[in-house]
Amino acid sequence: MSKTVLMKGNEALAEAAIIAGCRQYFAYPITPQNEIPAYMSRRMPEVGGTFLQAESELAAISMVLGAAAGGVRAMTSSSSPGMALKQEGISYIAGSELPCVLVNVMRGGPGLGAIAGAQGDYFQATRGGGNGDYRTIVLAPGSAQELADFTVDAFDLADQYRIPVLILADGYIGQMSEPVVLPEPTGKTFEKPWALTGAKGRSKNIIASLKLIPDNALEEHNLHLQEKYDLISENIRRIDTYHTDNAEWLIVAYGTAARIARKAVDRLRDEGVKAGLFRPLSLWPFPDRELHEIARNAGKVLTVEMSMGQLVEDVKLSVNGEVEVDLYGRAGGAVPALDDIIERINSYERENHTHVQAS
Amino acid sequence: MSAKTIPMYKRPKGLTDVRTHYCAGCGHGIIHKLIAEALEELEVLDRTILIAPVGCAVLAYKYIEVDGLEAAHGRAPAVATGLKRALPDKMVISYQGDGDLLAIGTGETIHTANRGEDITIIFVNNAVYGMTGGQMAPTTLEGQKTLTSPYGRNPAEVGFPIRACELLDTLESPVYIERTSVHNPASVRKTKKAILKALKYQKEGLGYSFVEILSMCPTNLGVEPVVGADWVKDAMIPWFPLKKFRDRPEEKKEEKQAS
Numbered sequence: 001m002s003k004t005v006l007m008k009g010n011e012a013l014a015e016a017a018i019i020a021g022c023r024q025y026f027a028y029p030i031t032p033q034n035e036i037p038a039y040m041s042r043r044m045p046e047v048g049g050t051f052l053q054a055e056s057e058l059a060a061i062s063m064v065l066g067a068a069a070g071g072v073r074a075m076t077s078s079s080s081p082g083m084a085l086k087q088e089g090i091s092y093i094a095g096s097e098l099p100c101v102l103v104n105v106m107r108g109g110p111g112l113g114a115i116a117g118a119q120g121d122y123f124q125a126t127r128g129g130g131n132g133d134y135r136t137i138v139l140a141p142g143s144a145q146e147l148a149d150f151t152v153d154a155f156d157l158a159d160q161y162r163i164p165v166l167i168l169a170d171g172y173i174g175q176m177s178e179p180v181v182l183p184e185p186t187g188k189t190f191e192k193p194w195a196l197t198g199a200k201g202r203s204k205n206i207i208a209s210l211k212l213i214p215d216n217a218l219e220e221h222n223l224h225l226q227e228k229y230d231l232i233s234e235n236i237r238r239i240d241t242y243h244t245d246n247a248e249w250l251i252v253a254y255g256t257a258a259r260i261a262r263k264a265v266d267r268l269r270d271e272g273v274k275a276g277l278f279r280p281l282s283l284w285p286f287p288d289r290e291l292h293e294i295a296r297n298a299g300k301v302l303t304v305e306m307s308m309g310q311l312v313e314d315v316k317l318s319v320n321g322e323v324e325v326d327l328y329g330r331a332g333g334a335v336p337a338l339d340d341i342i343e344r345i346n347s348y349e350r351e352n353h354t355h356v357q358a359s
Numbered sequence: 360m361s362a363k364t365i366p367m368y369k370r371p372k373g374l375t376d377v378r379t380h381y382c383a384g385c386g387h388g389i390i391h392k393l394i395a396e397a398l399e400e401l402e403v404l405d406r407t408i409l410i411a412p413v414g415c416a417v418l419a420y421k422y423i424e425v426d427g428l429e430a431a432h433g434r435a436p437a438v439a440t441g442l443k444r445a446l447p448d449k450m451v452i453s454y455q456g457d458g459d460l461l462a463i464g465t466g467e468t469i470h471t472a473n474r475g476e477d478i479t480i481i482f483v484n485n486a487v488y489g490m491t492g493g494q495m496a497p498t499t500l501e502g503q504k505t506l507t508s509p510y511g512r513n514p515a516e517v518g519f520p521i522r523a524c525e526l527l528d529t530l531e532s533p534v535y536i537e538r539t540s541v542h543n544p545a546s547v548r549k550t551k552k553a554i555l556k557a558l559k560y561q562k563e564g565l566g567y568s569f570v571e572i573l574s575m576c577p578t579n580l581g582v583e584p585v586v587g588a589d590w591v592k593d594a595m596i597p598w599f600p601l602k603k604f605r606d607r608p609e610e611k612k613e614e615k616q617a618s
Contacts, residue, residue, distance in 0.1 A: 024445050050444040054437065055470035062434035062467070066410075066441025069428050070449075074441065092431050196426040196442065198406035198449055206420050208411070208429035 002182050009144040010035035010174040012182070013103060013167065014043065016151035017075050019185050022101065023049030024074040026063035028056055030082040031115040032171035033105035037077070057082045061089025061102075068098040069207050071195025073155050077103035079171070080121050081112060084129065090164055091130025095209030097225075099158035101151065102136070102166045105174035108333040116333025117171025119255060122310035125168045126284045133222055135229045137165040137236060138283040140254040144178035150281075152183045159190035161232055168283060170306065172256040172335070238281035239290050243269060247276025248352075249345045250298040252291065252315050254280055257304045257336050264341035275345050280314075288318035300348050301325045304336050371395040373404050373424045380418060384584025386541045386574030387415060390483060390554075391422050393547070394452065397555040398425065401562055407450040408442060410435045414456035415489040433464025436471035439478045450561055451478045458488045461497035461521050468523070475532030475566040479557045482523060482569065485576040486595060493579035497521045500594055505579070520598060524571050528604040534560050535568040536605035542575060542591035546601070556606075565611040573599055 007015070014036045017025070025044060027037045037053065044051035050067075054060035060076045067074035078086060083104045093100060104125065108118040125138045137157055139150045147169060154165040196205055211217040243265055244250065253261040258279045268275035278294055280287050295301050295315075301323050303312040312327045319325060328344055330336050370376060373395030381387045398404045407425040411417055413432035420427020430438040435453040443451045453471075460468050460482050471478070487505055488494040495508040498520045502511040512520075524538045535557055539550040550572055557568035573595050577587030 024441065026441060052440070052444065055466050058431075058434060059437035059440075059467050059470065062430060062437035063441030063444070065430070065434075066428070066438035066443075067445035068441075069408075069438075070442045070445040072445045074445070088431050089434070092429070096429065196408045196428055197446065198408065199424070199426050200405035204420075204424060204426050206427040208420070208427070210417060210429055212418075 002184070004179045004181050006177055007144055007180045008035050008175060008177050009147045009169065010105065011039050012144040012148040012180045013151050013169070014039040016148035016183060017101065017155070018043055018047055018049070019183060020073065020152045020155040021185065022073040022075045022155060023047065024064070024067035024072055025050065025076070026052050026054050026060040026074070027076050027078065028054050028060050028082060030079045032107055032117065032175055033077050033079045033103065035174070036103065057085035058088060061086040061093070064100050065089055065093050065096070065098060068093065068100045069096070069196045071192040071197060075101040075103065077105065079105050079107045080109050080118070083121060083124065087124070087129035090136065091128070091132055091134060092209050093164050094130070094134035094136060095132060096207050097162040098164070098207065099162050100164050101154045101158055102164055104166060104168050106168065106170045108331065114333050115171065117173070117175070117256060117306070118331065118333055119170055119257065119306035120310070120331060121168070122283065122305070122307055125166055126286070126314070134225065135163070135232070135284055137161070137163055137232060138168050139165065139238070140168050140281055140283050141173060142255050142258050142279065143173065144176065144180045147173060148180055149183050152186060156186055156188050157236070161228060163228070163232070170255045233285040236282050236285050237287045237290060239287045240279040240281055241294065242277040242279070244276035244278055244294045246274055247294070248274040248299045249348050250276050250278055250295050250301045251304055251341070252278045252280070252301060252311065253304040254283065254311065255306070257306050260336050260338055261304045261341060264338055264345070267338070267342055268345055273345060273349055286314045286318065288314070291315065291318040292320070292322070295319045295323050298323055299352060302328060302341070302344060304328045304341060306330050306335060371399050373398045375422050375424055377422065379422055381415070382578040384575055384577040384587050385415070386485065386572070387483065389541045389547060390481065390550070390572055390574065391419060393551045393554050394481065395423050396551065397558050400555065401558055403450045403558070403562060406448065407452065410439050410442070410451065410453045412455040412459040414459050416454055416456060416483065417490065419454050433459050433462070434467055435459065436464065436467040436476070436478070436480065440471055440474070440476050443476060443478050447477070450558065452481060453478055454481045455483070456489070457484045457486065457496040457498040461523055469526070469530070472527045472533050472567050472569065473530050475534070477561060477564055477566050479561050480569045481554065482571040483574050484523070484571055484599065485574045486520070487576050487579045489576050489579055498599070500598055522599060524569070524602070524604045527569055533567040533569060533605055534565045534607060534611045537603045538571040538573070538599060538601050540573040540591055540596065540601055542573065542588040560608055563608070564615065565608055573601070
């Protein structure tokens, strides 16, 4: 059993990548994820791996593509504006069906924005910021422990499905120091007969996203990708729930926003208000059926996010009009205030009480 | 004299037996064949990965019998970097055109050379964007008319054609930099030697090797293949002199031993 250590979230993630067997890491500096490349620059030489500070985000993600094509575990990390640049390579990696792990420690935008944590890249992460019909698995950790655990898991998922897996964290989770029990390696191994290792004793392998011949090759490829995405949607349903069993008022949040929401649930429960928290741990696939099942018994759903109405779209799609969905969004590095969440839920209580009296 | 014919010229083992999609008079087919020959001679066909660029040579992996990988436009040197770092025992070739190498991928070009990555870049310079229909390239000559320089390239507006070898020759790391051409049989033979040397240095782990090859695109020049070849000689070579800029394997061997 590993012992508990105090680590910054970003460093816990970096060490977890090493534990998972990642030996190729390429990145470009950007705040608030700089602890990851700094950590990797120390650790990779110790474990015989590659740390390379790339000339750009475009280059870093392409280096990941090259290493992944060689059949080894590769990772890059960045923050919001840097992730925007990486979308080119992510689309190619998705089209080429290569496994890799991507990390976005989100900061405020749009543009250069600011360096404080935010969740404004939800659309970019879950809808695909690059060109074409593709998906990436998106995991949403809410603590240093989850940053570590989800990273180890991410490498297995990437290899299992030959897909990029994105860890969508925010600057607060990445920067905060917390007790962490570093995960053990899973020990899972994956055959990679498609890897480019030289055509020795086999015919040549080609990895490309270009599909020209025959005429329907690209549509066939897209249909194949879609089948894979459907399979992933069936298999990956990750949620964490807190006091949702009899929740009258259901909060939906992830990452830092969910930590604050959880506290709000505690306070509301202390006051006798039946609040609960639904925390999606996978943002794509979004656990829509699970949310629907829980939300249908609630009086109202409140989405709390550090963006101006992005997560709330998936929440609305999940409940499909059956339950009213409200939004409390903060942006630009601001975090949702505990009192504001409590007051919003209390306002539902008052509203409900009035309705009951009137009827 | 025996009636038996002795084949003097045959398809190299590394060249796939298919028709290419290249136009008549294009230099890519010749250059593919030279790479295939060199890989066969160095006995590395079964441990080589060819990275194809975006451009006319985007399907290069279909024609050379080695593992093939595709890069986004301009990113082939970065892809090559990642692959070579992951698998240092493999041979990695980044095959690129002028738009790829000197416009959209300039950053990757310079930094990969500067790091001295142990890869070989084959740079095919035909002074035009071929695949997209003949737009102005970073190497389009002064006054040269293209789809997007209909009045001729005007350096006052868009600068002069960029010389890749000269640019890279300012960097310390590369082991080998040479510019050759494929406009006639003698220059093809010299190009073969250059490709062979570049790949041999990689096989020996000596670092970054770069071969620029002046080539013909008669289709986009709107001329006959023979005229296209003459144009390389008469118009391109005066601006892009054929020259060995860098060749220092001994120095690299010493550095390697010292490290």
